[in-house]
Amino acid sequence: MSVTIPTTPFTDQKPGTSGLRKKVPVFTQPHYAENFIQAIFDSIGDFKGKTLVIGGDGRYLNREVIQTTIKMAAANGFGKVMVGQGGILSTPAASNMIRKYQAFGGIILSASHNPGGPNEDFGIKYNTANGGPAPEKITDAIYERTKLIDRYRISEAPDVSLDAIGTSKVDDMEVEVFDPVADYAELMEQLFDFDAIRSHIAAGFKISFDAMSAVTGPYAKEILENRLGAPEGSVMNFEPLEDFGGHHPDPNLVHAKALYDAVMGEGGPDFGAASDGDGDRNMVVGHGVFITPSDSLAILAANAHLAPAYKGGLAGIARSMPTSQAADRVAEKLGIDCYETPTGWKFFGNLLDAGKATLCGEESFGTGSNHVREKDGLWAVLLWLNILAVRGESALDVVKKHWAEYGRNYYSRHDYEGIETEAANALMDTLRARLDTLAGTTFRDLTVAEADDFAYHDPVDGSVSRHQGIRILFENGSRVVFRLSGTGTSGATLRVYLEHYEPDPAKHEEDTQETLADLIAYAEHVAEIAKRTGRTAPTVIT
Numbered sequence: 001m002s003v004t005i006p007t008t009p010f011t012d013q014k015p016g017t018s019g020l021r022k023k024v025p026v027f028t029q030p031h032y033a034e035n036f037i038q039a040i041f042d043s044i045g046d047f048k049g050k051t052l053v054i055g056g057d058g059r060y061l062n063r064e065v066i067q068t069t070i071k072m073a074a075a076n077g078f079g080k081v082m083v084g085q086g087g088i089l090s091t092p093a094a095s096n097m098i099r100k101y102q103a104f105g106g107i108i109l110s111a112s113h114n115p116g117g118p119n120e121d122f123g124i125k126y127n128t129a130n131g132g133p134a135p136e137k138i139t140d141a142i143y144e145r146t147k148l149i150d151r152y153r154i155s156e157a158p159d160v161s162l163d164a165i166g167t168s169k170v171d172d173m174e175v176e177v178f179d180p181v182a183d184y185a186e187l188m189e190q191l192f193d194f195d196a197i198r199s200h201i202a203a204g205f206k207i208s209f210d211a212m213s214a215v216t217g218p219y220a221k222e223i224l225e226n227r228l229g230a231p232e233g234s235v236m237n238f239e240p241l242e243d244f245g246g247h248h249p250d251p252n253l254v255h256a257k258a259l260y261d262a263v264m265g266e267g268g269p270d271f272g273a274a275s276d277g278d279g280d281r282n283m284v285v286g287h288g289v290f291i292t293p294s295d296s297l298a299i300l301a302a303n304a305h306l307a308p309a310y311k312g313g314l315a316g317i318a319r320s321m322p323t324s325q326a327a328d329r330v331a332e333k334l335g336i337d338c339y340e341t342p343t344g345w346k347f348f349g350n351l352l353d354a355g356k357a358t359l360c361g362e363e364s365f366g367t368g369s370n371h372v373r374e375k376d377g378l379w380a381v382l383l384w385l386n387i388l389a390v391r392g393e394s395a396l397d398v399v400k401k402h403w404a405e406y407g408r409n410y411y412s413r414h415d416y417e418g419i420e421t422e423a424a425n426a427l428m429d430t431l432r433a434r435l436d437t438l439a440g441t442t443f444r445d446l447t448v449a450e451a452d453d454f455a456y457h458d459p460v461d462g463s464v465s466r467h468q469g470i471r472i473l474f475e476n477g478s479r480v481v482f483r484l485s486g487t488g489t490s491g492a493t494l495r496v497y498l499e500h501y502e503p504d505p506a507k508h509e510e511d512t513q514e515t516l517a518d519l520i521a522y523a524e525h526v527a528e529i530a531k532r533t534g535r536t537a538p539t540v541i542t
Contacts, residue, residue, distance in 0.1 A: 001156050001157075003075075003153070003156055004151050005031070005151060005154060006150065007034070008150070009146060009149050010029075010032060010035060013143065014146075015125070015134075015139040015142060018125050019124055021112075022121070023122070024061055024120060024121070024122050027061060027122045028061070033065050033124065034152045034154065035146060035149050037124065037152070038149060038151075038153065040107065040124075040126045040142055043144075043145050044104075044126065047076075047078055049077070049078070050078060050079055050104035051078070052081050052105060053083075053089075053094055053097045053101070053107075054070065054073075054081055054083045054089075054106065055088065055090075055097075056278075057091075057112075057116075057240065057277045058214070059110065059111065059120075059121075060242040062242070066087045067160065069081075069107055071155040074170040075154050075171070076153050079173060080173060081173060081174070081176070082176045082178055083162065083176070085163065085179055086180075088218065089108070090180070090216055090378075091110060091280040091374050092279060092280055092368070092377070093181075093279070094108050095127060096371075097178075099131040099372065102129075105127055105128050106127040106131075108124075108278070110215075110277060112278050112281070113248075113249055113251070113276040113277050113281055114248075115243075115249065116244050130349060131372055132345065132348075133344070133345055133349070133373075136465065137463075164177060165177050165178060187371060188379065191307065191309040191371055191379070192307050192382050192386045193308055194228060196386065196389040196390055197228050197386055200388065200392075202229055205270050205388070205389075207230055207234055207269055207272070207385070208234060208271075209272070209275075209381065210273070210275075211237050211274075211275060212237055212275065212277075213239060213241040213245035213249065214237075214240055214276060214279070215277065218240070220235045220378060228385075249276050251281055251282060251365055252365065253542055254542075256283055259285070260272070263286070264287070264288065268287055269287065270395070271287070271384070271385070271395055272285045273380075273381040276365070280374050281364070281365040282296075282380040284384055284395075285395075286394060286398075287394065288395075288396040289395055289399050291399060292411055293361065293362065293364065294326050294411050295326055295402070295409070296367060296380065296384075297323065298402065300361075300367065300387070301317050302330045302333075304358070304369075306390040307386045313334070314357075314358040315336065315357060316337040316338065316339060317331045317338045317339070317357060317358070318351050319338065319360070320342065320347075320363065320364075321341065321343065321469055321471070322469060322483060322497040323361060323363040324363065324409040324411040325499065337357075339351055339357060340456075343364070343468070343469070343483065345374055345375055347456065347458075350461055351459075353460075356459070356460070360375070363411070364413075365377075400508070404508075407501055407502060409499055409500070409501050410500045410502060410515045412516055414520070415494070415540040415541075416493065416495075417493045417539040418493070423533050424491075424494055424533070427494065427529070427533065428484060430527075431470050431526070432470065435451045438526070439451060443518070444522070446519070448475075449475045450473050451471065451473070453466070453469070453470055453471075454471055455468065472522075472526065477501045478498075478499060478500045479497070479498075479499045480519055480526075481497040482495070482523070482527060483497070494533065496538075499519075502515070
């Protein structure tokens with residue numbers, strides 16, 4: 001039996017680039033999660049009798065909100081809910097389930113790469129029938145509904161057992177608890193040459209995968225160890241924990257340093273990788289080389305034809321605006337289009353659905369293809385393994401040969417986390433006001449060619465997204481980009497992206513931060529970061 005509960009709006013439920021993210025104590029306020037879930041249901045159209053996929057990354061509060069979502073789905077008229085066993089379902093696996101079983105959509109409970117625990121982060125996002133994150137027109141409608149909501153519907157049925165695979169009922173709605181790994185692993189076997197990878201590993205190729213006590217642990221354990229034959233122990237931290245073991249589940253050089261050190265060390269594995277809280281990001285490192293996400297996208301695009309799923313070539317490549325232009329050079333040589341979009345995977349959905357792009361990537365450690373409508377951490381790792389197995393070369397050799405052919409895009413991102421929001425907004429507003437005056441100005445050996453506030457015109461549906469980041473482009477091809485992140489839960493994060501193109505192979509072994517020194521100095525000069533934020537150094541450099 002369902003009931004209607006009176007409620008009042010909360011003023012802070014505007015979704016960011018990947019849904020609504022707040023601290024756990026915010027979500028545990030009475031009616032808070034229910035209001036947002038009901039706002040989703042009120043905004044997405046006629047789903048009566050249809051299927052909803054539900055899952056999460058296992059973080060603190062995951063199980064409780066899954067039970068709430070199931071009961072609200074029943075009360076609102078869904079015909080069926082499919083939920084991952086134990087409440088576990090990686091974001092790319094959720095996208096696959098929505099697409100494979102033609103669900104109406106899905107609700108994913110995660111705050112991605114943000115920490116978990118009783119006082120840490122939680123998130124809710126809605127994915128549409130194509131398996132991708134809801135586009136802006138839907139998230140805008142959800143936000144507008146949160147400002148007016150006065151009731152929500154929920155079943156009074158008891159909790160569902162999430163740990164046993166099988167079906168049950170909540171009122172008139174069917175609930176199917178499924179193996180969260182099986183369908184995803186089957187898809188990966190269709191995309192990649194598992195025989196080649198398996199033989200490469202059997203011949204002595206050593207890999208190490210850090211699941212960071214997050215959702216990809218069961219997936220990596222099954223695929224890398226059970227199906228591909230990597231020795232037991234190749235997958236570390238494979239049990240999803242509510243607080244990610246007290247660590248930050250963000251696969252970068254700060255939070256996955258132990259993996260980096262192991263692969264770089266004498267006698268270390270040939271290849272290492274890590275994924276994040278909900279399984280959509282990846283960090284890859286070869287013995288002797290850290291591979292930036294921007295370079296990874298470019299190298300994967302140049303070699304994708306070595307995997308069965310992409311042997312016919314790519315329709316196009318898409319990258320977020322702050323991502324380096326390395327992929328553009330690959331697209332040019334392949335004779336295909338390269339699309340520059342705002343940050344947020346939802347912007348790739350139209351391009352993928354329209355067949356305009358096959359591979360997509362973001363500098364924030366996200367890479368994916370048209371197999372789902374989310375970035376996919378383990379997919380990227382498997383494509384790398386497929387390429388290395390077929391080429392029979394080390395990751396370092398593959399990277400060096402790529403740079404020799406295409407040139408090297410020296411690239412780095414400087415994050416200033418937890419800045420007072422008002423100060424961060426003032427910094428960006430001041431920069432915007434100066435954009436028209438920057439062209440032609442000089443700083444050291446740099447001359448500004450143009451500067452703008454990036455706006456994206458979607459080539460598929462004609463929609464326009466403005467104010468997506470400030471770009472300053474120099475005559476030598478270098479760039480500095482400023483953007484405020486929408487993935488945090490407190491304060492603001494200022495991201496500064498720095499890029500310098502170097503075509504000369506003799507200069508491909510320089511230190512990245514030294515090579516970018518003039519751009520780093522310019523970013524401080526033009527934005528007055530220290531003066532406006534009080535920060536004299538970034539929180540994280542990647």
